[in-house]
Amino acid sequence: MAELKTQPNDQDVEAFLNGVEDEKKRQDSFAILALMQEITGEEPIMWGDSIVGFGQFHYKYASGREGDWFLTGFAPRKRNLTLYIMAGFEAYDALMEKLGKYKTGKSCLYINKIEDIDREVLRELVKQSVDHMIATNQI
DSSP: OOOOSOOEEOOOHHHHHHTOSSHHHHHHHHHHHHHHHHHHOOOEEEETTTEEEESOEEEEOTTSOEEEEOSEEEEEOSSOEEEEETTOSGGGHHHHHHHBSOEEOSSEEEESOGGGBOHHHHHHHHHHHHHHHHHHTTO
């Protein structure tokens, strides 16, 4: 089985974030960094070249494929800030209604800037997702 390309590494998180060209996106990235670090109690780790992850869990699919991934994380992308809510969004309808302006993928929350969302709602969303991942995986 092929190994995932995105692996944790010892790249410097702060240096990576300081290299974000867009000033606003850089400031927002540091705000999200602080929020996720506070919630998880974990040190941030670079995953691949562009994802900042917190914590780790092991997964195993019915197909036999397995690996390790972060509990939550984010990536400052050119178009938006991508936040990884690993539990997905199905169980969080009430929070999502109050969150603000965003788009989602399967476990990705896309925001343009942090002012577009309610930070306290984001904090609760990340906390509930992390709690769910810890409860449902052997961490």
